[in-house]
Amino acid sequence: MSRKIIIDTDPGQDDAVAILLALASPEELDVLGIVTVAGNVELNQTTRNALQTVELSGRTDVPVYAGCARPMRQPLITAKYVHGDTGLDGPDLPAPQMKAEEQHGVDFIIEALRSNPANTVTLCTLGPLTNIGMAFVKAPDIVERVERIVMMGGAYFEVGNTTPAAEFNIYVDPEAADLVMRSGVPITLATLDVTHKVLTTKDHLEQIRAIGKRAATATVEMLDFFERFDREKYGWDGGPLHDPCVIAWLLKPELFGGRDINVEIETGSELTRGMTVADYWGIMDKPANVHFLDSVDATGFFALLAQRLERLP
Numbered sequence: 001m002s003r004k005i006i007i008d009t010d011p012g013q014d015d016a017v018a019i020l021l022a023l024a025s026p027e028e029l030d031v032l033g034i035v036t037v038a039g040n041v042e043l044n045q046t047t048r049n050a051l052q053t054v055e056l057s058g059r060t061d062v063p064v065y066a067g068c069a070r071p072m073r074q075p076l077i078t079a080k081y082v083h084g085d086t087g088l089d090g091p092d093l094p095a096p097q098m099k100a101e102e103q104h105g106v107d108f109i110i111e112a113l114r115s116n117p118a119n120t121v122t123l124c125t126l127g128p129l130t131n132i133g134m135a136f137v138k139a140p141d142i143v144e145r146v147e148r149i150v151m152m153g154g155a156y157f158e159v160g161n162t163t164p165a166a167e168f169n170i171y172v173d174p175e176a177a178d179l180v181m182r183s184g185v186p187i188t189l190a191t192l193d194v195t196h197k198v199l200t201t202k203d204h205l206e207q208i209r210a211i212g213k214r215a216a217t218a219t220v221e222m223l224d225f226f227e228r229f230d231r232e233k234y235g236w237d238g239g240p241l242h243d244p245c246v247i248a249w250l251l252k253p254e255l256f257g258g259r260d261i262n263v264e265i266e267t268g269s270e271l272t273r274g275m276t277v278a279d280y281w282g283i284m285d286k287p288a289n290v291h292f293l294d295s296v297d298a299t300g301f302f303a304l305l306a307q308r309l310e311r312l313p
């Protein structure tokens, strides 16, 4: 039986690849909806990018909902310097024919959790946690109905990519991230510590390029653009595929290693705001709230991605 998921996202090239991976895997994943949030770019653009990605996959049966346009407490910080002005720079995708649903994304999340049996819906978060935080504030009854949150965000050994202490998704909305971390919902966390091990090296990209179909070719064009930033910044021979780790963990958890630990979010300090304070070594006596992924079989990951992209038009 396939697992019901909602993808909460701010596409973003790596978000788009995560969406394609999920939509190419209907035996395992029943995508109830895609909810957009402001993050990499503004909300109207992340919504447009989500619609273009869904059309690229051919899965126009999957609805897209627009969520929150700004973080809970602070103004939006974008990452156009990484993703380009559209957030999805690289391929030349046609303007979307689909439209976003009328219902607000936060209300869709609430309704989906109330109308499905408890503990049967997993939330996959690929951007700032604003929509999930708002849904938990608006409808506290849904919190205990969430099966699991699989989240891309934060870092421990890699520390930060947006400030010296903070990763982008957490830094953009630390209050929402804090609320979600304290919610009691089981969380699987893919931080930079694991996503920085999934690099789009030349060989891996060639594997996808060789598929020669529309979605695979657009993926390579997206990743060609996306990787230039981290190549220059870190001197790596590829860019990290952050958000697809979330979907890959759901499809093949055996590709990843991890441990159960306590993670808290810094919201106070100006210097380290948005830091994921991870008790990786079990120093404090605090209960584990997170399954923290720390290793990945990158070759297996790219084999899975290529196998699934091959199924798309």
Ligand code: BDR
Binding pocket: 012, 013, 014, 015, 040, 079, 082, 126, 127, 152, 161, 167, 168, 169, 242, 243
């Ligand atoms: C995260 O930030 C975004 O720019 C990416 O899409 C990913 O979700 C990595 O820090």
Ligand code: CA
Binding pocket: 009, 010, 011, 012, 014, 015, 040, 126, 127, 243
């Ligand atoms: Ca993202």
